[in-house]
Amino acid sequence: MSFTRRDFARTSVIAGAGVALAGSVGALGSAPHALATAETETVGDDKAEGLGYGPLLPDPNGLLALPAGFTYRVLTHAGKTKLESGEFTPGSHDGTAAFEGPRGSTLLVNNHEMDGPRADSEYPVPLAEGLVYDPAAPGGCTVVEVRRDGHVAEWVGIAGTANNCAGGSTPWGTWLTCEENADRAGENGMTKDHGYVFEVDPADRRANRDPKPLKFFGRYEHEAVVIDPKRGHAYLTEDADEPNGLFYRWTPPHGFRHGPGRFRTLADDAGVLQAPKCYDSGGRFVDDLSRATRPGTVYGVDWVDVPDRDARTTSVREQFGDGEVTRARKLEGMWWGDGGAYLVSSYAREESPVQHDGQVWFYDPKRRTLTLKVRFGVNADPSKDGALDGPDNITVSPYGGLVIAEDGEGVQHLFGATDSGRTYPIARNELNIGSEEEPEFSEFTGVTFSPDGKTLYANIQDPGIMLAITGPWKRQKRH
Numbered sequence: 001m002s003f004t005r006r007d008f009a010r011t012s013v014i015a016g017a018g019v020a021l022a023g024s025v026g027a028l029g030s031a032p033h034a035l036a037t038a039e040t041e042t043v044g045d046d047k048a049e050g051l052g053y054g055p056l057l058p059d060p061n062g063l064l065a066l067p068a069g070f071t072y073r074v075l076t077h078a079g080k081t082k083l084e085s086g087e088f089t090p091g092s093h094d095g096t097a098a099f100e101g102p103r104g105s106t107l108l109v110n111n112h113e114m115d116g117p118r119a120d121s122e123y124p125v126p127l128a129e130g131l132v133y134d135p136a137a138p139g140g141c142t143v144v145e146v147r148r149d150g151h152v153a154e155w156v157g158i159a160g161t162a163n164n165c166a167g168g169s170t171p172w173g174t175w176l177t178c179e180e181n182a183d184r185a186g187e188n189g190m191t192k193d194h195g196y197v198f199e200v201d202p203a204d205r206r207a208n209r210d211p212k213p214l215k216f217f218g219r220y221e222h223e224a225v226v227i228d229p230k231r232g233h234a235y236l237t238e239d240a241d242e243p244n245g246l247f248y249r250w251t252p253p254h255g256f257r258h259g260p261g262r263f264r265t266l267a268d269d270a271g272v273l274q275a276p277k278c279y280d281s282g283g284r285f286v287d288d289l290s291r292a293t294r295p296g297t298v299y300g301v302d303w304v305d306v307p308d309r310d311a312r313t314t315s316v317r318e319q320f321g322d323g324e325v326t327r328a329r330k331l332e333g334m335w336w337g338d339g340g341a342y343l344v345s346s347y348a349r350e351e352s353p354v355q356h357d358g359q360v361w362f363y364d365p366k367r368r369t370l371t372l373k374v375r376f377g378v379n380a381d382p383s384k385d386g387a388l389d390g391p392d393n394i395t396v397s398p399y400g401g402l403v404i405a406e407d408g409e410g411v412q413h414l415f416g417a418t419d420s421g422r423t424y425p426i427a428r429n430e431l432n433i434g435s436e437e438e439p440e441f442s443e444f445t446g447v448t449f450s451p452d453g454k455t456l457y458a459n460i461q462d463p464g465i466m467l468a469i470t471g472p473w474k475r476q477k478r479h
Contacts, residue, residue, distance in 0.1 A: 050477065052416060052424025063465075065428040070471030072427075075152050075457075076110070076144055078123045078464030083142065084155045090114070090142060091123040093459035093466055095177075095224065095333075095393060096446030097169035099202050104148040106450050107202040108457060109157055109175035110466060111164035113445075114138040117189040123464070128156035130209040134192040137162040141177045143202045144466065157200040158211050162190070165239070166224035166333045166393055166445075172259050175200045176214075178222035180239055182315065195219035195311070197236075199263050207261055215268035217250055218309040220316045224334040226341050228365055232258055235341045235363065237331035238317060241351045244288060244327035246275045246317050247343065247363075249303055268310070274303035275316075278326040278370060289328035289370070290348040290356060295421065297372040299326075301363070328352075328359075333405070337396030340364045342373070344391045346407060357389035357408065360417070374421055382410030388423055393445050398453035400476040405458060407443035414444050414458055418476045427469065429460055 053067035064072050075081075078091035094113040101107040114121045118138040125140035140159040146152055163181035170176060182195035196213035217225070223237040223245075232252045238245035251272045256262070278286040278299040286292075286299055307319050317327070330346035345359040358376035363369070379389035390408025397403045401418040403426065414427040427444075434440030442462035449456055456469040 051418065051422055052476070053426065053471070053474075056425050056428050059430050062430050062432075063460075064467060064469075065430050066469065067426070067471070070469060072470075073468045074465060075108075075146065075468055076142075076154055076464075076466040081152075081154070083126065084153055085126060085128065087126040088123050089154060089464065090125045090140070091121070091462075091464035092139075093461055093464045094164060094445045095166035095168070096448050096457060096459060096466070097167070097175055098448050098450050098457060099169070099173055099175075100451045101145055101147075101203065106146045106455075108144040108146065108448075108466070109141055109167075109169075109177075109200055109202050110144055110446060110459070111141045111167050111177055112139050112464070113163050113165050113180070113461070115163035115181045115183070115188070125159040126156055127159050131156050131158055131211065132160040133158065133198070133211040133213070134160040134162075134190055134194070136160070136189045136191045137194065139164045139179070141167075141175070141200055143200075146468070155205070157202065157208055158198055160211070161196075161198060162194045163221075165222065166237075168225040168227070168334060168336075170199075170227050170258070171229040173201075173203065174260055175202060176225045176227075178225055178236070180221045180223055182219060182221055182311065193219065195221065197222055197225060199261075201260060204260070212264050214263050214266075215310060216266055216270040216273070218248065218273050218306060218316055219311045221245065223332050224343070226334045226336040227258070228336070228341075230339075231365060232256070233365065235334065235343075237334055237343055239330055239332055240315075240317060241329060243317055244329045244351060245331050246320075246325060246327060247331055248306070249274050249276070273306040273309045275306060275320065275325045276370075277302045277304050277324065285323060286326050287322070288348075288353050289326060289345055289359065289361065289372075290352040290354040292359070292372045293354060293356075293375065295372050295375050299370045301368050301370055332407075333391070333393040335395050335402075338362070339366065342394055342396065342402065344394055344404075346390050346392050358391040360391060360394070360402070360404070374417055374423075379408065382408055385411050385428065387411075388413060388415055390443075392443060393447050395447050395449060397476070398449055399473050403447050403449075403456065405444035405447045407445075410441070412441045412443055414447060414456075416476060424476075426456070427458070431460060431465075433462055 056065040076089045081089045090112040092113045094111040099107045121138035124138035165180040197217045201207040221240040223239040234250040236248040329348040334343045341363045360374040392407035393405040406413045412429040446459040
């Protein structure tokens with residue numbers, strides 16, 4: 001069913017200002033460094049008493065600053081810890097999800113974002129027998145088992161893929177790993193085409209043999225994916241520019257039933273892949289999501305079919321002309337929660353109509369609307385601790401609101417955003433991979449909670465460290 005700009009304009013007239021401003025009093029209305037709203041406060045403001053967990057305390061080991069009462073544990077470290085097979089843990093940790101494992105264990109699937117010729121990667125994902133898509137590619141993902149007694153084991157889930165980025169979990173307990181790479185066979189030494197999504201089952205190693213690209217999701221620079229557990233749609237983000245990337249929806253074929261391994265049964269052209277065409281409350285077409293500068297802005301969404309999802313001659317995003325679809329820069333992490341998809345635009349610069357240092361959107365599939373929940377204005381001093389920018393990987397917190405991994409300039413944080421949009425720090429990366437004169441701190445990735453909500457897992461991408469954070473978690477009240 002098509003949802004046109006006329007439909008949205010009519011709905012907006014009926015609902016009045018409540019539609020246009022719904023987000024300002026909804027789940028996430030404003031944030032520090034957003035355009036000024038009545039609710040905006042800075043991190044650590046005394047007015048936000050009780051928010052978060054207090055100031056971050058320097059780590060004597062120079063790795064992770066946390067609030068008082070919190071501790072961390074290193075689970076895997078590229079080039080230091082080892083897989084069951086004896087090879088070193090691969091590097092460039094990225095998207096991660098946690099699943100209930102056997103006998104009270106937790107299973108974590110961890111993407112490794114490496115591309116280019118395999119020889120250029122210091123610690124590529126080992127080419128485990130039967131689990132390799134393209135032996136020339138360095139990326140893939142590993143499965144990390146954290147047992148009740150604290151023992152950690154790690155093994156390969158898939159190998160021979162490229163630039164495995166955010167990905168996403170499924171309602172049936174598997175992981176969708178996404179290639180943020182569109183190399184064709186023969187490019188950068190690749191022997192197969194890339195730019196696909198693959199399914200990995202953390203609990204069934206046999207199910208991962210003979211990796212099959214899920215081509216019906218399209219071939220492009222994939223970032224993240226979520227599945228609507230009620231309607232069966234998949235939503236996917238694309239991190240690309242020239243032109244800016246797209247937010248996609250995949251509708252399964254009629255009668256298809258989701259479940260472990262079911263994607264393997266589908267044809268390469270199964271279902272329908274579409275891109276969004278957004279309209280404001282006045283029925284005017286919106287060419288780029290960066291144009292939304294006020295949290296609470298709501299856009300109606302129509303969906304437009306992708307002509308050639310495998311991009312045989314033209315990249316998917318270039319198959320649409322001006323006025324046909326709505327774009328956004330750095331479309332990155334996503335997470336399903338509250339009946340819809342939270343998605344991130346990490347920043348926008350000269351390639352976009354309006355510059356910003358991050359947006360968090362919420363797509364409501366029932367209303368077919370996109371609502372701007374959080375917006376960060378351009379950060380004038382990224383080196384200053386406390387200033388937040390560049391949201392990337394994201395998860396819905398069992399304690400309310402969101403937890404977001406920062407991928408900006410300068411200091412890098414894990415931070416929370418409450419139901420009213422207040423932000424507060426949870427952790428700071430103190431591992432300087434630059435120099436004393438020119439410090440550099442890698443981005444956080446793979447933020448996700450354990451199934452019981454007691455442990456927050458996150459990665460420092462470079463050099464590749466997976467961390468387990470525990471402490472006195474508490475429900476964050478709406479301030």
